[in-house]
Amino acid sequence: QKEVEQDPGPLSVPEGAIVSLNCTYSNSAFQYFMWYRQYSRKGPELLMYTYSSGNKEDGRFTAQVDKSSKYISLFIRDSQPSDSATYLCAMKGVTGGGNKLTFGTGTQLKVEL
C-alpha cells in the first residue's frame, strides 16, 4: 500500500464548477499537508500549506484536513480554464525525517469552456 493515494484522473469539469481533489494517507505521523499545482512542462508551485486538522481558505481555494480519517481535500470554487493542471498533494511529519515530503502521484484536472 502506498503511503499517499491520489486518483490520477483525468478529471474534466466545465468552467465555473466546484472541483474537489482528494488524497488519503496511511501514516498517522503526518502533520503538515500541502497542495502543489503543476502546469505542463513546469515545476510544482505551492498552493496551500496547512498544519494538523481543519480548513484553510485562500481566494478560490480551500484546503481541508481530516486527520481522523487520514483524508485531505482541495476545493476550487468557480473553476477557470487556467486551473487546468496537475495537482499534487504532499505531507510530512513533525519530528524525524527532516523536511522530507511524501507526495501523491497527482490528479490531472481539465477545466473546459
Next chain:
Amino acid sequence: ETGVTQTPRHLVMGMTNKKSLKCEQHLGHNAMYWYKQSAKKPLELMFVYSLEERVENNSVPSRFSPECPNSSHLFLHLHTLQPEDSALYLCASSQDGTGGAGSEQYFGPGTRLTVT
C-alpha cells in the same frame, strides 16, 4: 532572476556521456533538494542539503553525484546513465531543512532529461 532557476531546461545525453544539472535559488534559503519525477509516479526525493551539508541520500545510484558549493547553488553530476533515468529532475529549496513551520519547499522548473 527570482525564485529557483534550473539549467539546462532540456538535456539529451548518451549513456556514456557526463553532464551536469545546475540549480540556483534566489530566496535566501538554507536547504536545497533534488527530486526525480517520472510519469505516473510520485516525486522521488534524491538528495537533501542543509547549510551545504548533505543530510539525506535516498539510496540513489552512484551515477548521480550531487554537489552543493554554497547555500544558493546545487549541482547534479550525471555519468553513465541508463535509459530508465530519463525523467524530469526538479530542484527545490526551503528556508531550513529541519521540517516544521517555515520550511515550505519551492520548486524550480525542472530539467527534462532524455537518456538515449
